[in-house]
Amino acid sequence: AQSVAQPEDQVNVAEGNPLTVKCTYSVSGNPYLFWYVQYPNRGLQFLLKYITGDNLVKGSYGFEAEFNKSQTSFHLKKPSALVSDSALYFCAVFPRNNDMRFGAGTRLTVKP
Amino acid sequence: DGGITQSPKYLFRKEGQNVTLSCEQNLNHDAMYWYRQDPGQGLRLIYYSQIVNDFQKGDIAEGYSVSREKKESFPLTVTSAQKNPTAFYLCASSIRDTQYFGPGTRLTVL
Numbered sequence: 310a311q312s313v314a315q316p317e318d319q320v321n322v323a324e325g326n327p328l329t330v331k332c333t334y335s336v337s338g339n340p341y342l343f344w345y346v347q348y349p350n351r352g353l354q355f356l357l358k359y360i361t362g363d364n365l366v367k368g369s370y371g372f373e374a375e376f377n378k379s380q381t382s383f384h385l386k387k388p389s390a391l392v393s394d395s396a397l398y399f400c401a402v403f404p405r406n407n408d409m410r411f412g413a414g415t416r417l418t419v420k421p
Numbered sequence: 422d423g424g425i426t427q428s429p430k431y432l433f434r435k436e437g438q439n440v441t442l443s444c445e446q447n448l449n450h451d452a453m454y455w456y457r458q459d460p461g462q463g464l465r466l467i468y469y470s471q472i473v474n475d476f477q478k479g480d481i482a483e484g485y486s487v488s489r490e491k492k493e494s495f496p497l498t499v500t501s502a503q504k505n506p507t508a509f510y511l512c513a514s515s516i517r518d519t520q521y522f523g524p525g526t527r528l529t530v531l
Contacts (some may be wrong), residue, residue: 341518352522413463
């Protein structure tokens with residue numbers, strides 16, 4: 310079965326510290342991988358995607374994600390967190406011949 | 422949220438009533454999607470449409486219906502057959518691989 314896992318429901322970091330939000334997937338073939346962010350009572354905003362090429366993908370608002378094929382992971386990272394980064398983050402995979410699959414989401418809280 | 426609009430933002434429904442959620446996009450995207458979001462469950466696909474006058478059931482289509490008469494519009498009807506309709510509903514459209522989302526409609530059944 311094709312699936313996406315975000316093993317942490319909640320991630321807490323201090324402002325200025327690096328942050329990592331984890332994502333692993335179980336999909337056959339070479340899927341496209343995405344990160345979205347959701348602020349309260351809003352829709353999802355696209356952050357970045359990996360299709361092919363360099364394993365480190367840079368996206369909006371200083372976020373980046375590292376694709377690791379052997380570990381089937383696509384962790385979201387940022388070198389220095391901001392309080393305004395506090396939101397709900399979703400990892401998603403698009404198996405190309407199927408529908409996009411979303412993880413359950415990770416709530417990031419950045420404390421001043 | 423870009424060029425995708427959803428209305429209303431909040432919707433209250435009595436049990437036994439059908440309600441229709443609006444989704445419009447001006448991005449000229451061919452594909453459109455409806456998702457349901459519940460706390461701790463991520464997004465679940467209700468229906469999607471790859472082209473006008475065609476749509477497919479997603480994972481949780483029971484109790485919902487859609488139409489796609491125009492490229493710009495993909496309304497979702499929540500029928501009385503949907504047993505637990507209280508949720509946040511998100512519409513998306515896509516071109517190629519990336520989906521872009523509307524601001525959502527929060528439906529509450531009273």
